[in-house]
Amino acid sequence: MFTKISVASIVKDHINTLRSDRTKRIYYPDIILFFVIPAILSFLMIYNEISLSDGLVNALITSFSIFSALLFNLLLLVYDIAGKNSDDTKTPPSNKVADPLEIRRADQRRELLREIYVNVSFSILISTVSVVILLTYFLKVKNCFLWNIDICSFQWLLAAIVYYLSIQFLLTMFMVLKRIYKLLARAFEFRSRF
Numbered sequence: 001m002f003t004k005i006s007v008a009s010i011v012k013d014h015i016n017t018l019r020s021d022r023t024k025r026i027y028y029p030d031i032i033l034f035f036v037i038p039a040i041l042s043f044l045m046i047y048n049e050i051s052l053s054d055g056l057v058n059a060l061i062t063s064f065s066i067f068s069a070l071l072f073n074l075l076l077l078v079y080d081i082a083g084k085n086s087d088d089t090k091t092p093p094s095n096k097v098a099d100p101l102e103i104r105r106a107d108q109r110r111e112l113l114r115e116i117y118v119n120v121s122f123s124i125l126i127s128t129v130s131v132v133i134l135l136t137y138f139l140k141v142k143n144c145f146l147w148n149i150d151i152c153s154f155q156w157l158l159a160a161i162v163y164y165l166s167i168q169f170l171l172t173m174f175m176v177l178k179r180i181y182k183l184l185a186r187a188f189e190f191r192s193r194f
Contacts, residue, residue: 007125010118010121010122010125011122011125013118013121013122014118014119014121014122014172015031016118017115017118017119018030018031018034033171034168034171034172034175035168037167037171038163038164038165038167038168038171039164041163041164041167042160042161042163042164042167043160045159045160045163046156046159046160046163051156051159052134052137052159052162054138057134057137057138058138060130060134060162060166061131061134061135061138064127064128064130064131064134064169065127065131067123067127067169067173068124068127068128068131071120071123071124071127072124074120074176075117075120075121075124078113078116078117078120079117081113082110082113082114082117105186109183109186112179112182112183113183115179116176116179116180116183119172119175119176119179120176122172123169123172123173123176126165126168126169126172127169129165130162130165130166130169133158133161133162133165134162136158137155137158137159137162
């Protein structure tokens with residue numbers, strides 16, 4: 001029923017990009033960096049009673065909305081580059097023999113583009129979820145009680161989730177930046193040889 005809106009594959013693929021280049025296994029220091037440290041930092045922010053003010057909520061909603069739009073454009077750019085990359089490596093001209101080193105470089109470039117694509121998709125997911133949670137946090141309910149449960153007392157939980165997602169978004173953006181830098185550095189290095 002919800003297969004068209006399920007984002008589980010995006011999260012799973014994002015976690016799969018956190019692998020060691022050498023062993024191809026999940027690299028647990030990355031799991032700690034991207035999932036555990038944001039949880040610890042958000043807990044510390046809530047513990048120290050750093051609350052979300054209306055101004056901060058507005059700024060975060062604006063920032064995440066702008067980033068979502070920019071990331072959609074980056075997603076299309078990565079898709080375009082990946083298409084050109086696959087066209088360049090399909091078949092060599094008939095008078096040229098396929099160079100194994102060049103084939104390996106093309107495979108590495110294709111894998112790096114796939115990882116960037118997955119990480120950007122995950123960043124869009126984080127920013128979209130963050131905007132929805134921030135809008136929920138921003139709403140001021142008239143009656144705090146729902147079936148004798150004080151729902152206003154759960155504002156700290158929404159703030160903790162926002163802090164967690166914001167930190168995770170920032171870390172993922174640094175990873176995307178590093179991977180794009182690595183991709184372009186390789187391209188410039190390759191072109192400077194000729």
